[in-house]
Every structure is written in structure tokens, then in C-alpha cells.
Amino acid sequence: MTGYPTKPVRVVIGIAPGGGLDAMTRVGALKLSERLGQTFIVDNRPGGGTLIGMDIVAKAAPDGYTLLGASDTLMLNGVLKRAQYDVRKAFAPIVQLSTQSYVMAVTASLPVKTVTELIAYAKAKPGALSYGSQGLGTNGHVGMERFRSMTGTDMVHVPYKGSGPALIDVLSGQIHLTFASTVASAAHIRSGRLKGIAVTGARRTQAYPDMPTVTESGVPGFELTNSYSYFAPAGTPAAITRLIARVMSEGMNAPDTVRRLAADGSEPYPPSTPEAFKARFDRQYAELEKVIRAANISIK
Numbered sequence: 428m429t430g431y432p433t434k435p436v437r438v439v440i441g442i443a444p445g446g447g448l449d450a451m452t453r454v455g456a457l458k459l460s461e462r463l464g465q466t467f468i469v470d471n472r473p474g475g476g477t478l479i480g481m482d483i484v485a486k487a488a489p490d491g492y493t494l495l496g497a498s499d500t501l502m503l504n505g506v507l508k509r510a511q512y513d514v515r516k517a518f519a520p521i522v523q524l525s526t527q528s529y530v531m532a533v534t535a536s537l538p539v540k541t542v543t544e545l546i547a548y549a550k551a552k553p554g555a556l557s558y559g560s561q562g563l564g565t566n567g568h569v570g571m572e573r574f575r576s577m578t579g580t581d582m583v584h585v586p587y588k589g590s591g592p593a594l595i596d597v598l599s600g601q602i603h604l605t606f607a608s609t610v611a612s613a614a615h616i617r618s619g620r621l622k623g624i625a626v627t628g629a630r631r632t633q634a635y636p637d638m639p640t641v642t643e644s645g646v647p648g649f650e651l652t653n654s655y656s657y658f659a660p661a662g663t664p665a666a667i668t669r670l671i672a673r674v675m676s677e678g679m680n681a682p683d684t685v686r687r688l689a690a691d692g693s694e695p696y697p698p699s700t701p702e703a704f705k706a707r708f709d710r711q712y713a714e715l716e717k718v719i720r721a722a723n724i725s726i727k
Contacts, residue, residue, distance in 0.1 A: 431463075431666075431667050431670065433465070434465065434492065435468055436459070436467045436468070436491065436493075436494060437467075437468050437494070438467055438469050438495070438657070439493065440471055440472070440495070440497070441474070441480025441497070441500075442471065442480070442562075442588060443471055443473040443588045443589035443591050444471050445590070445594065445595070445611060446561070446594065446608060446611050447590060447608025447609075447653065448498045448589075448608075448655055449591065450608075450611065451524055451525055451610065452496030452524075452657075454684070455496070456468070456469050456496075459674060459678070462674045462677070467494075469496070474562075475509075475562065476500065476504065477500050477562065478504060478509060478510060480497075481495065481504065481510060481514070481518075484658065484659075485512060485517040485518065488660070489660040489661065489662035489664075491659065491671075494657055494658065495659070496655065496656075496657060498653050498654065498655055499654055500561060500566050501518070502514065502708070502711065502712055502715055503565060503566060503569055506712065506715050506716050506719055507569075515708070515709060515712060517661055518658040518659065518660065519701065520656065520658055521658055521659055521671050521675075521701050522656060522676060522701065522704060523655070524654075524656060524657065525655050525679065525693045525695050525696060526653070526654040527610070527632075527692055527694070528651070529570070529607060529628075529651055529652075530606070530608075530609055530616070530625070530626055530635070530638070531545075531606060531624050531627065532597055532605055532607040532615075532624075533545065533603065533622040533623075534599075534600045534602070534621070535600075535620060536600050537556075537622070539622075540622065542624055542639075543645050545604070546645070546646075549578075549580035549581065549582055550579065550580055553580075556580075556582040556603045557582065557583040557585050557602040558571050558584060558585065558602060558604045559586075559596055560584065560586055560587065560590075560593060561587060562586045566606075566651070567590065567593075568584060570627070571584070572584075574641070590608060590611060591611065593605045594607050594611055598615060598620055606627060606651065608653070609632060609693060610691040610693060613691055613692070623635060625638060625640060625644045626638050626641070627640070627651040628640060628651075628652050629642070629652075633689050633690075634690060634691055634692030635692065656704070657675065669700065669701060672700060676695075676698035676699065679696070680697070
């Protein structure tokens, strides 16, 4: 579609300001604004474990002027039947921005320095520890429930309207731990206001080369990563989604952006097409359905 965009574009995200999704969506919006000559405005609509933001975009006109910034929680909301529609049919995947591990972030006052010590503490005091997530059924919630299941620990879930507010309460000691994005937690860990005891990916990150993975820390097979992506309402013209994907991929893979992401423990996705992203999304959706069933994860 020639001339797109001819007016500002709204990018909705279903969490409060702060946290990895908010930060990465804004990086992407800036790249699009710089390269397409129109303002891409990030609109935070927190609530419902990102469902409020998802619903706004699912119902929006498929004209390219309302987009969705989303994490893997979008897929979880579909698999866990929290959305009132099939997310595979409601949204058109556009482009994957980046992927990263989480940091298991613990409040500074908690007397543990390793995952092994955390597990021992939790087992000695069942129900005494509380963890925060981005909301019911989100990646952080399901990931921590899987961790509890694998370690036989009992911790209380406290849902928030985004990872940013959850991290604030870990910093203040209102709750004890959370899976935080490396982007949002890096400065606090370096200052000592937060303890990072492990990363959740399959390997260590460049941001914290000395920090072990959860698997290395005595929970073999545990892995939790997150990706940040842009989606459009289903039916958005392919010319628009292909343009956004191309421009975004170029911006995210620019050398300065790659260096910035690496410092925060993240990396850009290689350039791709909306069609290839759609195929990956559908395949990963089917795989996640199997994982959820096998782990017997409940969000009640």
C-alpha cells in the first residue's frame, strides 16, 4: 500500500510502563518512527494479564494504524483459553523484535544467594515466600509454577499489571522474587538493590557471564525465555505488514542496536517475513499446548 503511514500509528501493549515488553516495544516504535516518517505512539493498556490490550487490537480496524506489542504471554493466553477468541485467527504476526532470558531476581533482604539456597529456604518455610508476575497466566506466572512443580516448593503468587510493578515491589521487599527481564533488572542488580541468582535460558547471557542458569543451579531441564513481537489485527494488508517487518528488522539488526541489546542480555531476531513468523508462531503454539498439558499447570 503506497504512502503508508500517512498519520500516526498506535502501538498498544497490555502492561503498565516498565519491564522488558514496554522497553522493547518502545525501541521498535522509535525505529519505525525514524525510518517511516510518522510517529508510532506506544499506548499502555494494562490489565487482565495483557488481555485488555490484546482485545483492543483484535477489535481494531485492520488498516495498519493500530498494532500490538506483545510477548510470549499472547500465545499463553491463547493456549490457556484466557482469550475469548483464537489468537491464531485474531492477529496477523508481523515481526519478532528480540529474544531473551529472564533473571531470577530476589529482594536484597532475602538470605539466599543461589537457586539451591532459595529452594532450601522455600521448603523450610512453605508458603512464606511470595513471587510476582505480569498477571494470571502470563509467561512469568506459568514459568514460576513450572519451577515450583519441578522443585517441590510452595510459594504464593501475586499477580500484577505488568513486570514493571512486580519488580518495584521486589525492590522494596513487598514480595520476595520474580522472573525479571534482563533489560529492566540490569541496573538494579549492578547497584546491589536486587539480587540476580540465575538466568532462565539454555545458556548464560553476555550481560551476566558469571551468573549460572537455573539448570546449572540444580534444576535440570528448566528453561524460560521470552520474545517481543509486533502483531496487527487479522486482515491487515500484507503490503503493510511486510513493510513494517522489513523496516523493523533493519532497525533491530543495526550494529548500534545489536550492541545495546547484548549489553542487556538480549539479541535481535534475524530478518524475516510475516509469513515465516506466522509459520513459527503456529508451530510454537502447538508445542506449548503439549508443554502445558505435560506440566499440568493450573492458573486458578
